[in-house]
């Protein structure tokens with residue numbers, strides 16, 4: 575029997591600055607989740623506090639808008655220790671982000687007196703059919719093609735996650751999320 579794979583109800587996308595990759599991932603994932611009719615909270619944050627409360631990088635906004643995604647209302651924030659207890663799934667854009675999140679998760683467990691965190695950590699690209707388990711490269715010091723590449727990878731990675739959840743035996747979780755079975 576296959577193990578039950580639960581569809582997360584709250585997902586946090588994480589990169590370094592929370593102004594390029596993770597807001598893009600947030601918008602793409604939200605769009606794809608809405609397309610299949612699920613109601614899942616998607617948010618994003620940065621491992622750094624370089625750009626608190628800033629809107630996404632203007633280049634990220636521009637290239638995303640060309641693909642029908644509006645990032646203008648998003649605002650950057652740093653990952654908080656409480657996030658490890660409030661989200662079910664935290665998706666790292668690259669392997670450095672993943673390692674930083676592992677460290678922060680250990681700090682969260684100390685801070686919360688040993689309480690087991692709710693969040694599972696994974697790479698954004700975990701189920702990506704084209705770039706499996708690969709980094710979504712940081713475009714900040716890059717050019718147009720680097721921002722397009724972020725979008726290409728976010729679409730492919732998000733599709734991988736949605737397919738993974740859809741193909742799993744998730745009837746019980748789906749009932750919790752939607753109040754009725756999804757399919």
Ligand code: 4NP
Nearest residue numbers: 589590591592593594595714
């Ligand atoms: P992000 O890109 O991690 O995809 O948001 C970056 C944004 C800002 C900086 C680095 C990466 N920075 O050094 O300010």
